[in-house]
Structure formats: C-alpha cells, structure tokens
Amino acid sequence: MKTALTIAGSDSSGGAGIQADLKTFSAHGVYGMSVIVSITAQNTQKVEEVEDLSPRIIGAQLDAVFSDITVDAVKIGMVSNPEAIRVIAEKLIQYKPKFIVLDPVMVSKSGYDLLQPEAKNVLIEKLLPLATIVTPNLFEAERLINNGEITTIEGMKEAAKQIYALGPQAVLVKGGHLEGDAVDVFYDGKQFETFEEERIETKNTHGTGCTLSSAIASHLAKGEALEEAIEGAKTYIQGAIRHSLSIGHGSGPTNHFFQWFKN
C-alpha cells in the first residue's frame, strides 16, 4: 500500500487540518500518517484557541516516521510559526521525500490567523523551494507576492508565475473564492493549465483546501503525474463539496465518503 504523511494542525471539529487529510488519504486507499504541528480548538463557526507544539516534538515525530517507514508523498498544511517551519524544512532536506504538496495555510475560513505574521517570510524562504507543488488560495497568493488583489483568471496566471519564481516546481492558484465557476490555475514554468468545475452553492466548505491538497498528495503517492493528480483531486473535491455535510451551525465539512454515504 502507498503511504502519505500530513504535517499540519489538528482541527478538533474534524473538518480541516490533520483530520481532513487523514480522511482524504483513506478515501484514496493510501495509508495515512501525521505529524502534528499545532492543536486548534475549533468548530464549524470559529477557532477558539491555538496551541503550538514545540519544535523538538515536531522534529521527533518526523524522525519517528521517516526513520522507519517509506513515505510516498508529503502534504504540508498549517505550520503556524517560524521555529516549526525551520525544523520541518531541516528534516525534509534530510529525508528527501519524493513529493511535497505545500498548502500555505494562512487564515481559517472563520477568519483566524493560522500562520503568525512573522512566519510568512520563513515559509517562503524555507518551504516553497522544497515543494513539488504549492496550492495557495487567492488570499494566500496575494500575500505570497504582495502584488495587489487578484480578481481575474489572468490575475491568477500572473500570480502563479510570480510564485513559481520563488522556487517551487509548480503552482496551483485556487479560485474557490472567485466569482463564477471554480477554476484553479496551474503553472509549472513551461505552461499554464486551468482545472475547472461548476461552482456548488453551499456554505459547507470548511476544509476544502486541505482536502484538495491531500487528494493531490494521494494521487502522487500512487504514482500519477502531476497534472493527472490535480485532475483526480479536482474531481474528488467536487464530489466532497457536492455531498458536504450540514454538521454544526457554521461552515460544515466536506464529505470524504460520498461514494458510499451521501448525506
């Protein structure tokens, strides 16, 4: 069985973060493992509190996994602070996993900062160059390049190019927050490709970015080429949003088992 590792924050409500990633890996038939960077007390309405784990225990989790198990793909989500980012980068350079999908999580859908402001430049410097692909949403893409608001597909293409110049092997700028269809723009330094699905009208989009990035990691772990992996992940996220769950009083989670259990 192929394996994937998520390095991210825990979401107590199970809709985003580590929990969404592990459910996504399972739904793809990939064996999931986790390195927890931070613990959030959150639900579908808000993030109440965040507590970061020490760089020491983050490093120890990474050593424990990589020293024993072959990791076919890594997904990185919420990394919270500069010290955590530094130890993650150091260990990834040491262990050299074949694929790294970096979701540069900055702010929760409910508006809480999940990346400390001073950590942004460390993420750019230390993690972007290690990424097989980085998957910012519009807000994150704007913050990565500090070049104004992105409001069009052309703007997403320009942003993808500028983010590519920061060192990742490829970029997928997600258009979930744009008007109209859900269009994501891919750039790998050679060509652009757009991945398009019909927009689904729902408030239940908690964890969509986490789900998409771990679905890409799952497909890469199974040996698919990058564009094929994105295509597969985009089909998956569409089903997971279409059958998303009205759990809680706020923005409900994606449904990872929609093939078997439609809500």
Ligand SMILES: Nc1ncnc2c1ncn2[C@@H]1O[C@H](COP(=O)(O)OP(=O)(O)OP(=O)(O)O)[C@@H](O)[C@H]1O
């Ligand atoms: N309402 C929707 N209908 C269809 N696809 C959507 C919808 N909202 C988001 N998507 C898709 O879901 C994926 C995640 O995009 P989004 O821009 O929401 O990421 P995100 O903001 O990082 O997510 P989150 O922070 O909630 O985890 C993208 O492929 C996007 O196109």
Ligand SMILES: Cc1ncc(COP(=O)(O)O)c(N)n1
């Ligand atoms: C631990 C963790 N990681 C990521 C997100 C982003 O997801 P969303 O933007 O849907 O709130 C989150 N809320 N919590």
